[in-house]
Amino acid sequence: MNTTVQLEERILTDPRQFRVLTGDRPTGRLHLGHYFGTLHNRVRLQDLGVEMFVIIADYQVLTDRDVADDLTGHVEELVLDYLAVGVDPARSTIFTHSAVPALNQLMLPFLSLVSVAELNRNPTVKDEIAHSRQSAVSGLMFTYPVHQAADILFCKGNLVPVGQDQLPHLELTRTIARRFNDRYGDGTVVFPEPDALLSSAPLLLGTDGTKMSKSRRNAISLAADADETARLLKGARTDSERHITYDPAARPEVSSLLLMAALCQNRTPEEVADDIGSAGAAALKKTVTDAVNEYLAPIRARRTEYARDRAFLRRTLREGNERARAVADATLTEVRAAMNSHYR
Ligand code: TRP
Numbered sequence: 001m002n003t004t005v006q007l008e009e010r011i012l013t014d015p016r017q018f019r020v021l022t023g024d025r026p027t028g029r030l031h032l033g034h035y036f037g038t039l040h041n042r043v044r045l046q047d048l049g050v051e052m053f054v055i056i057a058d059y060q061v062l063t064d065r066d067v068a069d070d071l072t073g074h075v076e077e078l079v080l081d082y083l084a085v086g087v088d089p090a091r092s093t094i095f096t097h098s099a100v101p102a103l104n105q106l107m108l109p110f111l112s113l114v115s116v117a118e119l120n121r122n123p124t125v126k127d128e129i130a131h132s133r134q135s136a137v138s139g140l141m142f143t144y145p146v147h148q149a150a151d152i153l154f155c156k157g158n159l160v161p162v163g164q165d166q167l168p169h170l171e172l173t174r175t176i177a178r179r180f181n182d183r184y185g186d187g188t189v190v191f192p193e194p195d196a197l198l199s200s201a202p203l204l205l206g207t208d209g210t211k212m213s214k215s216r217r218n219a220i221s222l223a224a225d226a227d228e229t230a231r232l233l234k235g236a237r238t239d240s241e242r243h244i245t246y247d248p249a250a251r252p253e254v255s256s257l258l259l260m261a262a263l264c265q266n267r268t269p270e271e272v273a274d275d276i277g278s279a280g281a282a283a284l285k286k287t288v289t290d291a292v293n294e295y296l297a298p299i300r301a302r303r304t305e306y307a308r309d310r311a312f313l314r315r316t317l318r319e320g321n322e323r324a325r326a327v328a329d330a331t332l333t334e335v336r337a338a339m340n341s342h343y344r
Pocket of ligand 1: 021022023024025055057060148151152160162166
């Protein structure tokens with residue numbers, strides 16, 4: 001695998017050699033953790049001229065829950081967040097799993113290329129099973145990394161911006177691509193072995209000091225208004241030390257708040273800490289609230305605009321799905337030819 005530094009260099013010299021596949025499970029609105037963790041980077045890549053496919057993983061999300069709650073609503077919220085942060089549907093393709101049959105069909109040959117033992121070893125799946133809200137481990141839960149390989153390979157994505165937790169899935173995707181090429185390629189490369197582009201953004205904590213997550217009610221969603229943001233941050237956990245310093249190991253909550261302000265203001269958390277000095281936690285929270293609200297104001301304004309135009313929203317998804325289907329159909333045709341199952 002290429003390192004992130006090597007990849008960044010190649011992206012700058014020739015963005016057009018890359019096709020990014022990235023995406024999210026539709027579980028609701030995206031938050032600041034998503035934004036600085038990945039959304040910001042996706043828009044940067046798009047604006048550098050890298051072609052991008054953004055998948056809304058509406059099959060993978062079935063591994064999260066037993067009940068089918070408002071999936072359509074969640075999908076629309078996700079599209080709104082994408083548009084608001086600057087994903088441009090004229091340049092990037094936003095689509096859903098369920099609308100692209102040929103993508104899903106790739107799952108079958110791909111399943112034949114991995115062993116049950118390999119699936120069993122995946123640490124991220126193990127972790128998700130341990131924290132699962134489902135009553136039993138489903139076959140889909142067990143095999144979703146193979147499905148994720150289909151997400152990436154259907155469009156021959158060769159660059160996948162991810163966090164650490166997704167690396168096992170990417171390794172499996174590379175294995176599947178390699179084995180498919182070896183078994184069926186007859187000397188040609190049908191699928192690329194995609195590279196992971198690791199996010200350099202440090203993790204933001206939620207307002208309770210644990211991982212920022214919608215289900216923990218500790219997240220500042222992009223769509224929250226300024227008052228809600230102020231209220232959430234007012235209740236944020238800090239510590240009893242009045243003098244504010246950036247020290248992620250010893251003072252995780254205070255440091256995460258400093259980081260949040262710093263990311264929004266494009267400066268270092270140490271600088272933010274120095275400005276606050278001995279003014280205490282209340283002053284820190286005020287600084288963070290102002291920084292976040294100022295940074296998110298244009299994103300929130302765009303989101304409100306797009307939310308009014310439901311027709312545009314639906315058209316974005318319809319056109320994205322059409323584009324994804326065309327690409328998936330072409331890949332499946334190639335796969336059929338390689339596998340000698342082209343009967344027409
Ligand atoms: N597994 C990712 C998550 O939980 C979502 C996802 C689905 C994805 N398919 C993908 C990410 C393909 C990257 C590439 O957030």
